[in-house]
Amino acid sequence: MSRTSHRLRYLRIAVAVVVLAGFTAAFSDFRNLLPAGLASGLGGTQLVPAFVALLTGSAFALGGVLVVLLTLLAGRVYCSALCPLGLLQDAISRLAALVRRRPPRLPPSRPLTWVRQVFLWGTVAGVLAGWGGLTLALLDPYSNFGRIAATLFRPLFTLANNSLVTVASAAGLPGINRIELHWAGPWLLLPPAAFLVVVAGMAALRGRLYCNTVCPVGTLLGFVANRALFRLKLDRSACTKCTECLRHCKAQCIDLRSGTIDASRCVACYNCISACDQGGIGHALAWNFAPAWSTPETQLVGDPLNPCRRSFLASAVGAMAAAVVPGKLARAAAATIEEIPFLVKAGQDSSAIAPPGASSVAQFLDRCTSCQLCLSACPTQVLQPALLEYGVVGLLKPRLEYATAFCNFDCVRCGEVCPTGAIGRLGPEEKQVVQIGIADFYRDRCIVVTNGTDCAACSEHCPTKAVSTEPYGANLRLPVMNRELCIGCGACEFACPTKPRKAIVVTGRREHGWARRQVEKKAVKPRRSDDFPF
Amino acid sequence: MNTRRDFIKTGLALGAGFSLVDLGGLFAAETPAVTGAVPPGTLPGGVSRPVLVAVRDSDRVTMLNQALEALGGIAAFVRPGQTVLIKPNMGWDVPPERGANTHPDVVARLVILCREAGAKSVSVFDNTCDQWERAYNHSGIAAAARAAGAVVVNGKDETLYRETAVPRGVKLQSAKIHSLVLDSDVFLNVPVLKHHSGALMTAAMKNLMGVIWDRRFYHRTDLHQCIADLLTLRQPTLNIIDAYHPMVRNGPRGRTAADLIELRTLLASTDIVAIDAAAAKLLGHQPADITHIRLAAGMNLGRMDLEQVDVRRFKLA
Numbered sequence: 001m002s003r004t005s006h007r008l009r010y011l012r013i014a015v016a017v018v019v020l021a022g023f024t025a026a027f028s029d030f031r032n033l034l035p036a037g038l039a040s041g042l043g044g045t046q047l048v049p050a051f052v053a054l055l056t057g058s059a060f061a062l063g064g065v066l067v068v069l070l071t072l073l074a075g076r077v078y079c080s081a082l083c084p085l086g087l088l089q090d091a092i093s094r095l096a097a098l099v100r101r102r103p104p105r106l107p108p109s110r111p112l113t114w115v116r117q118v119f120l121w122g123t124v125a126g127v128l129a130g131w132g133g134l135t136l137a138l139l140d141p142y143s144n145f146g147r148i149a150a151t152l153f154r155p156l157f158t159l160a161n162n163s164l165v166t167v168a169s170a171a172g173l174p175g176i177n178r179i180e181l182h183w184a185g186p187w188l189l190l191p192p193a194a195f196l197v198v199v200a201g202m203a204a205l206r207g208r209l210y211c212n213t214v215c216p217v218g219t220l221l222g223f224v225a226n227r228a229l230f231r232l233k234l235d236r237s238a239c240t241k242c243t244e245c246l247r248h249c250k251a252q253c254i255d256l257r258s259g260t261i262d263a264s265r266c267v268a269c270y271n272c273i274s275a276c277d278q279g280g281i282g283h284a285l286a287w288n289f290a291p292a293w294s295t296p297e298t299q300l301v302g303d304p305l306n307p308c309r310r311s312f313l314a315s316a317v318g319a320m321a322a323a324v325v326p327g328k329l330a331r332a333a334a335a336t337i338e339e340i341p342f343l344v345k346a347g348q349d350s351s352a353i354a355p356p357g358a359s360s361v362a363q364f365l366d367r368c369t370s371c372q373l374c375l376s377a378c379p380t381q382v383l384q385p386a387l388l389e390y391g392v393v394g395l396l397k398p399r400l401e402y403a404t405a406f407c408n409f410d411c412v413r414c415g416e417v418c419p420t421g422a423i424g425r426l427g428p429e430e431k432q433v434v435q436i437g438i439a440d441f442y443r444d445r446c447i448v449v450t451n452g453t454d455c456a457a458c459s460e461h462c463p464t465k466a467v468s469t470e471p472y473g474a475n476l477r478l479p480v481m482n483r484e485l486c487i488g489c490g491a492c493e494f495a496c497p498t499k500p501r502k503a504i505v506v507t508g509r510r511e512h513g514w515a516r517r518q519v520e521k522k523a524v525k526p527r528r529s530d531d532f533p534f
Numbered sequence: 535m536n537t538r539r540d541f542i543k544t545g546l547a548l549g550a551g552f553s554l555v556d557l558g559g560l561f562a563a564e565t566p567a568v569t570g571a572v573p574p575g576t577l578p579g580g581v582s583r584p585v586l587v588a589v590r591d592s593d594r595v596t597m598l599n600q601a602l603e604a605l606g607g608i609a610a611f612v613r614p615g616q617t618v619l620i621k622p623n624m625g626w627d628v629p630p631e632r633g634a635n636t637h638p639d640v641v642a643r644l645v646i647l648c649r650e651a652g653a654k655s656v657s658v659f660d661n662t663c664d665q666w667e668r669a670y671n672h673s674g675i676a677a678a679a680r681a682a683g684a685v686v687v688n689g690k691d692e693t694l695y696r697e698t699a700v701p702r703g704v705k706l707q708s709a710k711i712h713s714l715v716l717d718s719d720v721f722l723n724v725p726v727l728k729h730h731s732g733a734l735m736t737a738a739m740k741n742l743m744g745v746i747w748d749r750r751f752y753h754r755t756d757l758h759q760c761i762a763d764l765l766t767l768r769q770p771t772l773n774i775i776d777a778y779h780p781m782v783r784n785g786p787r788g789r790t791a792a793d794l795i796e797l798r799t800l801l802a803s804t805d806i807v808a809i810d811a812a813a814a815k816l817l818g819h820q821p822a823d824i825t826h827i828r829l830a831a832g833m834n835l836g837r838m839d840l841e842q843v844d845v846r847r848f849k850l851a
Contacts, residue, residue, distance in 0.1 A: 177688040456732025497750035526818025
């Protein structure tokens with residue numbers, strides 16, 4: 001009679017499927033069919049964005065605190081149920097396993113403690129030194145998933161939709177619509193694609209190797225999990241050393257010789273519980289708040305942070321010093337982050353335009369982890385990932401690109417979905433006066449002047465009438481700019497037909513401002529009579 | 535509709551509209567040449583004069599019913615089995631009360647009339663200025679047209695546009711034009727009347743910029759001439775202008791409802807130049823002040839001089 005219990009594993013899989021599907025849908029929602037609450041709700045469960053929101057005070061997000069408490073209770077449940085990058089790896093290793101039929105038996109391995117420490121402390125040091133916007137963006141697993149999904153999945157889903165339209169219209173079925181396909185440029189496509197290839201390779205060959213070596217969230221939660229109230233425990237009296245659990249363990253964290261499970265690397269997938277015919281693995285209440293490594297029999301098990309106190313101190317201090325000192329010096333040398341050459345582009349005006357709600361470019365670059373959820377949610381796709389427009393720290397963070405679209409006047413979706421609060425929530429009324437940039441009109445390039453024909457595409461599109469027209473020449477109308485009313489939405493620049501350079505161009509503001517809201521009296525009828533004028 | 539009296543009045547007016555149209559439809563189906571009213575384009579006595587119907591002082595649906603009745607009913611334009619395209623102005627992501635788009639009531643009523651006249655299909659689209667789905671939805675037109683039985687087609691699907699030569703165009707010699715314009719049996723042009731910062735006014739002729747793919751070519755080349763040139767390719771079967779509350783400043787998008795005046799007017803004509811000339815006068819312009827009206831009249835695409843037009847006026851209150 002089998003004593004195997006599949007319950008926990010099935011529960012974990014059910015949650016994971018729902019969560020991964022939710023994230024994939026939120027990041028691939030090319031028609032904005034899903035409520036903004038789904039995206040922001042899912043983003044709010046993520047450790048790094050929630051902590052950024054809480055610590056910067058940009059939003060009251062308890063997601064991070066709850067995740068830590070959950071981990072303190074039952075280990076790294078987060079990694080197997082809530083982290084989209086972890087779930088993506090599970091999906092990839094599952095596919096790889098289908099190809100291989102029977103999973104290979106991975107030998108238990110030693111934790112790569114030094115590597116884990118370097119990534120974790122490097123990230124922490126980066127945050128302390130004021131480079132959080134860069135280090136978190138590079139290493140946050142959720143943001144890495146987001147970039148893969150927004151850059152690769154969204155266009156693929158759009159492509160699938162469009163193929164479906166072709167089939168449906170051939171069959172005479174109208175109703176679904178072809179959506180404009182946006183692929184990011186090669187340099188923007190490359191980083192997430194390369195990251196995906198590396199992570200997919202690691203996942204296919206070694207399960208959760210990435211999570212247990214590179215991922216700072218995995219290491220941090222491993223540190224907490226080592227002190228968890230409930231930990232997985234191997235019943236040595238039941239164990240027949242059949243190694244079936246090793247075959248199903250994603251983390252290579254089970255050591256049958258010593259009969260221990262490394263809680264710092266266990267991602268709580270519960271495959272081992274399910275795999276063991278003898279019912280030899282289960283949760284046990286750990287009464288001591290001591291990490292597993294303090295038991296004498298451990299050889300392969302280790303606290304990611306504390307292999308021994310001396311090396312912990314040495315590595316922590318070393319890594320912190322290496323990252324914090326130059327970072328602090330650099331920031332001290334420059335009064336603000338923008339003044340550091342190369343890393344952030346200099347100048348009064350920003351060459352990249354930050355989304356409405358960002359308040360300022362500097363604050364935005366500090367808070368955004370470039371998860372690109374806003375890019376996916378943007379109905380006009382005016383939000384595009386930055387390459388070096390903000391400088392190196394702004395790599396892959398959203399900016400407004402007016403060559404292909406403009407910011408919709410009544411839309412506040414990017415702020416609604418942003419999980420870190422880097423893009424603050426604005427009401428529609430506020431959004432309509434937030435000045436993210438100002439347009440400049442270049443008269444000598446304007447069609448009305450160069451061609452002597454009417455145009456006013458800029459004024460036509462302008463939602464605030466910062467661009468109006470005045471009589472010009474013989475019965476023509478020439479654009480005229482009122483900077484006070486301009487919000488920098490880019491509608492004018494997008495619509496301007498001049499080539500090669502536009503006659504009206506928006507320059508971003510480093511510190512976002514407020515445009516004046518113009519109030520006009522009710523319009524009067526051109527004629528008093530109520531009769532027909534013809 | 536605030537009171538029971540209003541409701542009954544509107545209901546009666548609607549009912550009257552329905553019955554007349556239905557009769558006209560039956561009649562036309564059997565003998566298309568003879569309809570209840572004078573066929574558009576001719577007058578008794580054989581003198582060819584385009585008909586322009588102008589209706590005032592009622593709700594949009596009643597005015598539309600009246601205008602169509604005066605033109606011989608919808609059956610004079612839509613025969614059973616025909617495919618119909620309705621091109622409203624729904625270019626902007628603003629609600630109906632802002633007057634930047636054709637009112638959904640007009641579009642919905644027209645869809646119902648076409649369906650009742652036996653149209654095989656009724657399609658609605660616009661190549662919008664704001665993001666298309668937001669404009670379709672917030673204008674109220676997508677929902678109203680669908681509920682009335684129309685197919686709402688994506689105007690931002692480039693594969694639906696066909697590069698087409700415009701042999702008689704002066705500046706516009708070729709354009710990517712929506713296939714529904716090229717292929718539909720009946721083409722109903724249903725704009726809203728507005729001020730336009732570049733063209734001074736936008737009504738029936740300017741509304742047709744929403745059937746071509748590359749709007750920037752117009753703006754870059756010669757806005758007014760291109761607007762006139764497109765008419766050499768295909769003119770709408772019928773033009774209907776919603777001038778219930780025209781926008782008189784800050785057009786064509788408008789900033790607030792304060793940009794509108796209440797005229798409670800609706801125009802209908804098969805002559806696109808004549809209807810725009812009348813619309814210009816509603817806004818206090820002389821037709822010749824609007825360059826594309828003057829150019830189109832010069833190209834004999836319609837009558838700018840309303841003296842040469844058979845204007846039929848109806849004041850419903």
